[in-house]
Amino acid sequence: MLYIPIILGTARRGRQSEKAAKYMLEKVKKAKIKTGFLDVRDYRIRATDNTQKIPKAQKLGPKIKRADGVIIVSPEYNHGYPGELKMMMDMLYKQFHNKPVGICGVSAGGLGGARMVQMLRQVCIAFHMVPINSAVYFSNIQDLFDSKGNIKDKTYHERAEGFLDELVMYAKKLR
Numbered sequence: 001m002l003y004i005p006i007i008l009g010t011a012r013r014g015r016q017s018e019k020a021a022k023y024m025l026e027k028v029k030k031a032k033i034k035t036g037f038l039d040v041r042d043y044r045i046r047a048t049d050n051t052q053k054i055p056k057a058q059k060l061g062p063k064i065k066r067a068d069g070v071i072i073v074s075p076e077y078n079h080g081y082p083g084e085l086k087m088m089m090d091m092l093y094k095q096f097h098n099k100p101v102g103i104c105g106v107s108a109g110g111l112g113g114a115r116m117v118q119m120l121r122q123v124c125i126a127f128h129m130v131p132i133n134s135a136v137y138f139s140n141i142q143d144l145f146d147s148k149g150n151i152k153d154k155t156y157h158e159r160a161e162g163f164l165d166e167l168v169m170y171a172k173k174l175r
């Protein structure tokens, strides 16, 4: 069974991107793939020196190493990725090598975090990861889900499923 965890890219209180992350989590579960959240809230650190040795890195390391691929769901902050996401990733290095990664952008506006996705792909290459071409852009996030967490715009289903198909294809090939 494949294992594809979902990294939640922001710890912000009241974060809207959690709704998109939950939506993706259900899609991955439905595809009979083992998954779960790796939440930046659980891996926040204050400095990036000697991080491989700290307990949080030692807790995260085996989870990334075991993964067949990774999904990152992150908001766009000032046209980039949240600093705490980068610090979380910087705790590790080799554990990320050769993993396919799919990125889902989230924003309150219409672009769905597209600028963040482009930037984060470059960072992922530095980790020797394989960023996939597909992305899911969750725009107008504050209005995208109903109070039960159901997505209102049903066109997202096809996009999310196509994204996952591409990620799984790479995960199987790179395994």
Ligand SMILES: Cc1cc2nc3c(=O)[nH]c(=O)nc-3n(C[C@H](O)[C@H](O)[C@H](O)COP(=O)(O)O)c2cc1C
Binding pocket: 010, 012, 014, 015, 016, 017, 018, 075, 076, 077, 078, 079, 080, 106, 107, 108, 109, 110, 111, 112, 113, 141, 142
């Ligand atoms: C510090 C900060 C910077 C932001 N910068 C952007 C931005 O560059 N582009 C954008 O579309 N939305 C931006 N937003 C708004 C987010 O799109 C909005 O908060 C959305 O709900 C997703 O982020 P969240 O998961 O933190 O809620 C910013 C929000 C914060 C808190």
